[in-house]
Amino acid sequence: MKALLPTLLSGLLLATAHADTAHFKGEPADTLSQAVANFSSYNQQLAQLLAQDELSLQDLGTVHELTYTLENALEKIQEEVEAMAFTLEEVHQGSETGDFERVQTYGAAYLEAAQTLVP
Numbered sequence: 203m204k205a206l207l208p209t210l211l212s213g214l215l216l217a218t219a220h221a222d223t224a225h226f227k228g229e230p231a232d233t234l235s236q237a238v239a240n241f242s243s244y245n246q247q248l249a250q251l252l253a254q255d256e257l258s259l260q261d262l263g264t265v266h267e268l269t270y271t272l273e274n275a276l277e278k279i280q281e282e283v284e285a286m287a288f289t290l291e292e293v294h295q296g297s298e299t300g301d302f303e304r305v306q307t308y309g310a311a312y313l314e315a316a317q318t319l320v321p
Contacts, residue, residue, distance in 0.1 A: 215268055216218060225230070225277075226266070226267045226270050226271075227270060227274075228267070228269075228271035228273065228276075229244075229271040229274065229276045231271075231275045231279075232278070234279075234315060234318045237274070237275040237279050237282070238275070238319060240271050240272075240274070240275040241272065241275040241279065244268050244272050246276070247264075247268055248265065248269075251265055252265075254278050265293065269304060280314060280317075283319075285315070286312060286316060289311050289312040290312050292308035293305055293309045294313055296308060296309075
């Protein structure tokens with residue numbers, strides 16, 4: 203086992219060095235819809251890999267690449283959820299002040315974004 207450890211570590215270092223020279227950026231998440239689709243798909247792929255009894259160095263490389271797309275998706279989702287919170291506050295404020303147009307305008311925008319997260 204002790205003889206195997208240096209071999210595994212050197213393999214991991216080589217894989218890491220290769221990853222650094224060909225840096226993976228992940229799939230883009232330009233819209234909330236794209237972010238949610240990537241989030242769902244790449245989480246499924248990650249779950250399949252993690253369900254294995256053992257992970258190979260190649261599997262670790264795949265996990266590494268998957269995380270870039272997942273991070274892109276989460277960043278866009280977080281950005282959009284923050285915007286949704288602002289929009290919902292506009293609906294809330296409009297409802298308190300009796301501003302029907304504000305409620306309808308911001309309410310429609312809020313629901314459009316919210317339905318992308320939860321159909």
